Amino acid sequence: MYTPPPFKPDRAASLGFAEARGFGIACAWGGGKPIASALPFYLSYAADGTPRALFHVARHNPLVKLAGGAPWLLAVTGADAYVSADWYVSPDQVPTWLYQAVHLTGPVRVLSGAELAVQIDALTAKFEDRLSPKTPWTSGKMTAARLDAMKKAIVGLEMTVEEVEGSFKLNQHKSETDFVAVGNALALQAEAGARQIAALMREVRPEAFATTQTEMTTLQGGV
DSSP states (O other), rough: OOGGGGGGGOOOHHHHHHHOEEEEEEEEOSSSSEEEEEEEEEEEOOOOOOEEEEEEEEEOOOOGGGSSSEEEEEEEEEEEEEEOOOGSSSSSOOOOOEEEEEEEOOOEEEEOOHHHHHHHHHHHHHHGGGGGGGGOGGGGGGGGGHHHHHHHHHEEEEEEEEEEEEEESSSSTHHHHHHHHHHHHOOOOOSHHHHHHHHHHHHHHHHHHHHHHHHHHHHHHHO
């Protein structure tokens, strides 16, 4: 992943983003072309701190045959938004796109049946927790025969994450005036992604927005 220095998050921030998102695209080289599948995942850590991404795919997914070979890529993206050049205060700007993305790379192995059972419950618990106060769904609610049939239809996989790359492109390299102008413009857009990016920009440089608000209040008070 190409990431200019102003947009490069540290390793902890990248892993935190990936874990919070929990959904990405697993990609592997199939020999003649890349093979990819969108899927949910969760992260766990080995005793030495090495991250591991765990997920599963349908048994007939072409990715299954590629496990154990060359490293895979797990691409995780979040909110994104188009930025019009008209929103900048400074002249001679160009349109751009703001986004968050993290790439996890490493070898992938097939899980055993017992490991798959643990993975299913852990993955489900991760996302059911987001629905609180709903009572979580668990695999125990299924009949044993049905659960066994479902397990036989999927293959559990684990990536040992050897490389973590991230790009949080939020216009950090722009002047305070331009940064705030774009953030405010995005906050007014109808698309949820634009408003999410605007909120992230406020988190990155809250002092810039606070200063602007103070100046506006001062000007209004003097009128």
